[in-house]
Amino acid sequence: MNEFRILKIKQSVFADNDRDADALRAELKAKGVFLLNLMSSPGAGKTTALRGTIERLRDEFNIGVMEADIDSDVDARAIQQTGVRVIQLHTGGMCHLDADMTRQGLAGLGTDRLDLAILENVGNLVCPAEFDTGAAKNAMILSVPEGDDKPLKYPLMFTICDVVLVNKTDVLPWFDFDIEAVRARVASLNPDAKVIPISARTGEGMDEWINWLRDALVSWRAR
Amino acid sequence: MDKLAARCARKLAGALAMHELGVVIEIQKRVAEAAAENGIELRDVAAVVVEIGEASCVVPRYLQNCWPAATDGTEMAGAELKIELIKAEVRCNACGRVYEYLACGRRCPDCGAPECRMVRGQETNVKEILVR
Numbered sequence: 001m002n003e004f005r006i007l008k009i010k011q012s013v014f015a016d017n018d019r020d021a022d023a024l025r026a027e028l029k030a031k032g033v034f035l036l037n038l039m040s041s042p043g044a045g046k047t048t049a050l051r052g053t054i055e056r057l058r059d060e061f062n063i064g065v066m067e068a069d070i071d072s073d074v075d076a077r078a079i080q081q082t083g084v085r086v087i088q089l090h091t092g093g094m095c096h097l098d099a100d101m102t103r104q105g106l107a108g109l110g111t112d113r114l115d116l117a118i119l120e121n122v123g124n125l126v127c128p129a130e131f132d133t134g135a136a137k138n139a140m141i142l143s144v145p146e147g148d149d150k151p152l153k154y155p156l157m158f159t160i161c162d163v164v165l166v167n168k169t170d171v172l173p174w175f176d177f178d179i180e181a182v183r184a185r186v187a188s189l190n191p192d193a194k195v196i197p198i199s200a201r202t203g204e205g206m207d208e209w210i211n212w213l214r215d216a217l218v219s220w221r222a223r
Numbered sequence: 224m225d226k227l228a229a230r231c232a233r234k235l236a237g238a239l240a241m242h243e244l245g246v247v248i249e250i251q252k253r254v255a256e257a258a259a260e261n262g263i264e265l266r267d268v269a270a271v272v273v274e275i276g277e278a279s280c281v282v283p284r285y286l287q288n289c290w291p292a293a294t295d296g297t298e299m300a301g302a303e304l305k306i307e308l309i310k311a312e313v314r315c316n317a318c319g320r321v322y323e324y325l326a327c328g329r330r331c332p333d334c335g336a337p338e339c340r341m342v343r344g345q346e347t348n349v350k351e352i353l354v355r
Contacts, residue, residue: 004269004353009257013249013273013347016256095242126280127242130347156280156345188338 017131020099024134028111034217035102035117037135039157042123044143045167047075049200050120054082056210061115061217066105068097068122075120085109096127099134116217125150129157136220137162139213144168144177151185158186163194163212170199243285246347247293253349254299263354265298270305270353276344277325278311302352311344 012018028035040046054063064085067076076088087109091097097105102119109117119135121128140161142150145168151158158164164186166179183195194212198205250273258265275281283306290304311324317336324344330337 004355007257007261007263007352007354009253009349009351011253011257011349013246013253013349016252017249094245096245098245124242127245130280131245 014130014132017098017100020103021132021134024099024103024106025136028106028117028134028136029220031111031114032221033106033111033114033117034137034220035106035119035133035135036213037119037121037128037133037138038141039121039125039128039138039161040123040141040143041125041146044123044141044146045200046120046123046141047078049141049165049167049198050079050118051082052200052203052206053118053210053213054079054084056206057116057214058082058084060214062113063116063118064109064111064114066102066109066117066119068101068105068120070094070122079120085114091122095122095124096131097121097133098131102133102135125154125157129154129160137216139163139165141165141167142182144171144175148178148181148185151182151189155189158189158193161190161193162216163196163209165209166195166197167200169197169204170202243281243289244293246281246286247289250304250349251293251297251299254302254352257349257352263352266301267355268299268302268352269355270303271299272305272307272350272352274307274309274346274348274350276309276311276346278341278344279347281347283308307350309344309346312342313339313344314342315339 038046057063065079066087066089067079068089068091069075070091073088076086079086087105089105106117119133138161140157142164166182179197186193186195196205196209196212198209250271254271255265275283286306287304294300294302312321313324314321315331315334315336316338318331318334320331320333321342322332
């Protein structure tokens with residue numbers, strides 16, 4: 001091994017992305033654009049919850065949506081029907097978006113006069129948690145059929161979230177899903193995270209979520 | 224970066240949406256940056272040593288599998304990836320003892336309490352590079 005010189009680096013693999021994310025966050029703050037990073041596993045109801053969110057907030061705020069997927073544009077088409085600006089991002093095989101891809105997405109979407117940019121991240125509870133996108137707030141959706149044990153299985157995701165939406169509460173009677181257990185598990189990982197039960201389909205709990213989001217946006221701007 | 228990701232994804236056909244691919248690309252970026260800062264040619268990099276915590280979200284075997292696909296055709300094509308695993312250790316909230324989390328069955332071996340805080344084991348670090 002004597003023939004090799006050793007260069008000590010000792011830096012997180014994610015250091016580069018973390019720097020990009022901080023820079024993007026500062027730029028968005030200067031422009032007054034609140035970026036929400038929305039994450040969940042596939043099928044948790046991100047797109048349906050997003051449509052409900054847009055319908056309730058589009059008269060108050062200028063909203064833009066970035067739909068991230070490995071392929072396809074089905075989600076972008078669904079969001080387009082709400083009439084807000086939308087752009088489809090393809091990750092080309094990657095399971096998450098990083099800060100640089102988010103920056104490119106925002107450039108494509110256009111941030112002029114935008115109040116609220118929502119990034120619908122790739123459906124996945126692992127990788128998106130490791131890559132900071134530069135968002136002002138991170139939200140995740142856990143749906144009832146997925147089970148109340150998910151905070152135990154994917155601790156990092158629940159650690160980085162500011163708010164956890166427990167979606168599909170309309171099917172609670174048919175599942176052994178303990179919302180109080182979810183609250184306790186989330187609280188032990190991340191005492192600051194807010195847990196809000198919703199049903200994007202029936203609208204139950206959506207007002208509480210909308211109030212949380214509005215407050216987060218307004219207080220972030222005032223900071 | 225998109226092109227690189229797409230190229231890797233094609234090479235890993237059948238393993239789409241692999242988490243470790245993104246990690247490998249980040250490792251390459253860190254190495255390229257460190258090499259540039261220190262006046263080292265990338266083709267002189269013989270090996271890259273990374274530290275992966277047992278409780279990180281990275282599977283060392285998959286990381287190793289992604290490495291050739293990500294480096295093939297680049298200046299780093301000849302570089303080897305060496306992975307050092309870091310055991311997950313936690314500190315007991317009740318008595319303060321630091322213990323190996325998985326080996327001890329997720330409970331403090333002294334007082335039996337399950338509540339604890341992670342001390343180490345979540346790392347995904349580029350530790351060092353070996354230069355020819």
